[in-house]
Amino acid sequence: MSSGVAISPIQTEPVLSPKFMSWPLVPCPDESILIYLSVSGSVMPMRVLESDSIESVKLRIQSYKGFVVKNQKLVCGGRELARSNSLVRDYGVTDGNVLHLVLRLSDLQVIKVRSTSGKEFTFYVERGRDVGYVKQQVAKKEKEFDDLDEQEVVCEGEPLEDQRLIDDVCRYNNHNDAAIHLLVRKSSKVRARPVEKNFELDIVAPRLNEGENVRRQYDASEENDRRGDEVDREIVPRKPPDRDFLLEPIIVNPKIEFPSLIWDMVNATIDGLDAGFDPIRSMEGTGGAYFMQDSHGEKFVSVFKPIDEEPMAVNNPQGLPLSLDGEGLKKGTRVGEGAFREVAAYILDHPESGHRSLFGGSKGFAGVPPTVMVKCLHKGFNHPEGVTVKIGSLQMFMENNGSCEDMGPGAFPLKEVHKISVLDIRMANADRHAGNILLDKDQENGQTVLIPIDHGYCLPESFEDCTFEWLYWPQARQPYDSKTIDYIKSLDAEEDIALLRFHGWDMPVACARTFRISTMLLKKGVERGLTPFAIGSIMCRETLKKESVIEEIVQEAQDSTLPVTSEAAFLETLSLIMDHRLDEIAGSASINC
Numbered sequence: 001m002s003s004g005v006a007i008s009p010i011q012t013e014p015v016l017s018p019k020f021m022s023w024p025l026v027p028c029p030d031e032s033i034l035i036y037l038s039v040s041g042s043v044m045p046m047r048v049l050e051s052d053s054i055e056s057v058k059l060r061i062q063s064y065k066g067f068v069v070k071n072q073k074l075v076c077g078g079r080e081l082a083r084s085n086s087l088v089r090d091y092g093v094t095d096g097n098v099l100h101l102v103l104r105l106s107d108l109q110v111i112k113v114r115s116t117s118g119k120e121f122t123f124y125v126e127r128g129r130d131v132g133y134v135k136q137q138v139a140k141k142e143k144e145f146d147d148l149d150e151q152e153v154v155c156e157g158e159p160l161e162d163q164r165l166i167d168d169v170c171r172y173n174n175h176n177d178a179a180i181h182l183l184v185r186k187s188s189k190v191r192a193r194p195v196e197k198n199f200e201l202d203i204v205a206p207r208l209n210e211g212e213n214v215r216r217q218y219d220a221s222e223e224n225d226r227r228g229d230e231v232d233r234e235i236v237p238r239k240p241p242d243r244d245f246l247l248e249p250i251i252v253n254p255k256i257e258f259p260s261l262i263w264d265m266v267n268a269t270i271d272g273l274d275a276g277f278d279p280i281r282s283m284e285g286t287g288g289a290y291f292m293q294d295s296h297g298e299k300f301v302s303v304f305k306p307i308d309e310e311p312m313a314v315n316n317p318q319g320l321p322l323s324l325d326g327e328g329l330k331k332g333t334r335v336g337e338g339a340f341r342e343v344a345a346y347i348l349d350h351p352e353s354g355h356r357s358l359f360g361g362s363k364g365f366a367g368v369p370p371t372v373m374v375k376c377l378h379k380g381f382n383h384p385e386g387v388t389v390k391i392g393s394l395q396m397f398m399e400n401n402g403s404c405e406d407m408g409p410g411a412f413p414l415k416e417v418h419k420i421s422v423l424d425i426r427m428a429n430a431d432r433h434a435g436n437i438l439l440d441k442d443q444e445n446g447q448t449v450l451i452p453i454d455h456g457y458c459l460p461e462s463f464e465d466c467t468f469e470w471l472y473w474p475q476a477r478q479p480y481d482s483k484t485i486d487y488i489k490s491l492d493a494e495e496d497i498a499l500l501r502f503h504g505w506d507m508p509v510a511c512a513r514t515f516r517i518s519t520m521l522l523k524k525g526v527e528r529g530l531t532p533f534a535i536g537s538i539m540c541r542e543t544l545k546k547e548s549v550i551e552e553i554v555q556e557a558q559d560s561t562l563p564v565t566s567e568a569a570f571l572e573t574l575s576l577i578m579d580h581r582l583d584e585i586a587g588s589a590s591i592n593c
């Protein structure tokens with residue numbers, strides 16, 4: 001998770017290039033362009049040089065507006081200005097253009113609470129909440145702390161007031177992981193008293209406000225029918241007659257049987273909505289992403305991303321302009337197809353033990369969270385034109401301790417980085433930044449686990465925007481181990497394309513071609529002993545303007561074949577060209593060794 005904290009004094013003067021400001025005489029108009037920065041509905045003029053790097057533009061926005069660079073996403077003409085070392089002119093930004101600034105303000109904070117009796121709880125709390133809210137969550141979990149007045153929450157030895165905002169506590173958190181660590185104890189007044197034997201008997205029932213009680217009502221018999229499992233029969237209040245929401249998986253092929261973990265996720269999400277816990281929109285990210293709560297409103301169970309709220313789609317809540325030609329924020333992707341890609345990444349993430357045939361429930365090699373296409377009606381989504389049913393991806397919410405943005409890569413286990421690299425190379429992922437890899441700890445061995453999320457820009461039609469954050473991590477320069485190589489050898493792009501078709505996504509020809517080429521590259525690369533770094537570097541452009549090696553290979557294959565050539569013949573030609581280029585690369589790599 002990223003921090004939304006301003007790190008420099010906020011200035012309000014017009015945003016000018018430092019180079020420009022230090023210009024001794026009257027600034028030369030040829031050197032600069034006037035663009036407009038649009039942020040949260042307001043527009044401000046900004047003078048930049050065409051030779052300014054995107055990084056330097058973001059730095060200026062940081063110093064004038066206070067938003068840290070890593071939380072800024074700049075979009076111009078429907079394209080994200082993603083490469084920080086590229087220049088303003090590389091992206092074709094010209095005089096009068098509008099630059100949309102999307103802020104990735106972290107909204108959720110991981111809070112780890114330990115009680116004096118040694119119990120531990122983890123909560124995800126919105127940064128705008130206060131300590132009083134955390135106390136309520138603790139009270140719900142632990143009878144001992146049921147009386148809020150007797151609860152004391154301590155951070156780094158300092159008792160926190162109820163009104164203190166979580167965002168504020170974050171700034172004083174000295175731990176080097178992303179979570180805030182709190183201690184909860186009986187307040188000193190209570191601790192001073194000897195604990196009486198009948199202390200437990202004094203505890204009153206959990207405090208639910210009346211509104212919550214009403215919203216939590218449900219019809220136990222209907223619940224039983226739907227889930228076929230046990231329901232607490234002691235409270236059988238009646239469900240309100242009409243549900244004002246809908247959520248169901250989209251089943252395009254009746255032969256598909258969803259595994260139980262998908263049903264559990266869908267049902268838990270329905271239960272949360274039924275209990276009145278509305279979707280919470282994430283303030284992070286460029287598209288509409290909603291955290292769906294469980295039936296107690298205590299934890300998140302899934303993340304819903306509707307297709308009409310994707311970046312540059314008609315109902316995008318971040319106010320990004322509509323795409324003029326239907327192309328998404330990344331080259332070679334289409335607006336409104338992000339959800340398919342999210343689901344495809346899950347389906348194609350075959351487990352190490354064997355390939356998914358229909359829709360297996362076992363964990364995939366890279367650990368893409370279970371994801372399914374759903375339709376959902378709820379007033380809590382962005383509906384500027386009235387409430388309608390939305391289609392989108394529903395992904396299991398993964399408990400985490402932040403993302404790879406919050407930590408240096410040194411601590412990431414080799415295998416974890418390698419599994420992400422295999423996924424990204426296969427999928428030609430155009431959006432693998434560190435914020436899209438969550439961090440967790442393995443329950444058994446305590447090792448860091450990387451969880452890949454946000455696959456809406458996988459399987460593009462071209463390789464132009466492929467970017468892999470892990471390319472710069474030391475683990476990428478280590479060779480794959482034998483198990484990973486076996487996994488890579490077992491991959492079959494044709495089977496995968498057929499599997500997606502079976503699931504209702506008949507990939508566009510150009511996407512299928514990219515996918516075939518990426519799979520081919522991965523397989524040929526490991527045959528020659530290339531590292532993830534070597535293979536990944538073939539797929540990514542070094543600079544915005546310089547084509548990657550894979551793009552050169554595709555171009556050469558296109559130049560060597562006639563436009564009427566069949567796809568199979570084209571790929572054969574490409575395969576020979578790729579062999580040649582890879583032999584050169586592998587040869588020079590072994591000389592360098």
Ligand SMILES: Nc1ncnc2c1ncn2[C@@H]1O[C@H](COP(=O)(O)OP(=O)(O)OP(=O)(O)O)[C@@H](O)[C@H]1O
Pocket residue numbers: 001282284285286287288289303369395396397398399400431435436438453454456
């Ligand atoms: N499966 C998940 N489990 C836990 N948190 C998630 C999951 N998927 C997304 N999130 C969180 O939800 C927020 C928004 O999600 P995400 O980054 O995928 O949205 P986006 O609009 O596609 O983003 P981006 O602008 O980076 O492409 C982020 O804080 C992310 O960490």
